[in-house]
Amino acid sequence: MKTSPRVVLSPRKCPRQARSAVTVDAIFEATLQVLLATGSTRLNTTKVAERAGVSVGTLYQYFPNKQSLLFAVLERYLDRLMDRLEAACEARRGGAAEDMIEGVVQAYLQVKAEEAAISRALYYIVIELDARELVDKAIWRAERAIAAMLSTANDGQFSDPQAIARVVFAAIHGTVRMFYERDLPPMAGGDVERQLTMMCRSYVAAAGRTP
Known part of the structure; x- marks a missing residue:
């Protein structure tokens, strides 16, 4: 065969x-x-x-070929998205943990809202090209940036910032895919951002910290 x-x-x-x-x-x-x-x-x-x-x-x-072109476009888009997220994390080092998370949610959703149509189109490219390695690399960058930011929180030290970062970004990434990268309309106004921020801040507030 x-x-x-x-x-x-x-x-x-x-x-x-x-x-x-x-x-x-x-x-x-x-x-x-x-x-x-x-x-x-x-x-x-x-x-x-x-x-x-x-x-x-x-x-x-x-x-x-067409596939290599689409792959490169997807890679550039993910790099730009992660650059913005890393910059947001860097800018919020040394602040309160819940405020840090609010800033990350805002930064990520802002990029997605600016390029919602492109995000939806590239979502299908990921599936078509089986570009999971690119997505995994981007997720790793996001988790690393969030964990590094949380490790500088001025209101207590987290016992495992990497694990917390993983859960936080999973919540952000999953919500974005539901509302911005599929055909489902987002909730009215800024409700997506408000609800997601509430969820992530509540989780971070409940996570184990040593004052």
């Missing part, structure tokens, strides 16, 4: 010069535009190249 060849997901090369970086940025932006306009099934490298204003040959210099 023949097996299907494994699809190459890694890029052919990375941009090293400013001009190349601009070209790749244009390709990424065009990919998102085509993805939102047509969906992943009808997206192809020709449409992306036309939208980006480059030749298909230029696109293939960086990405050997």
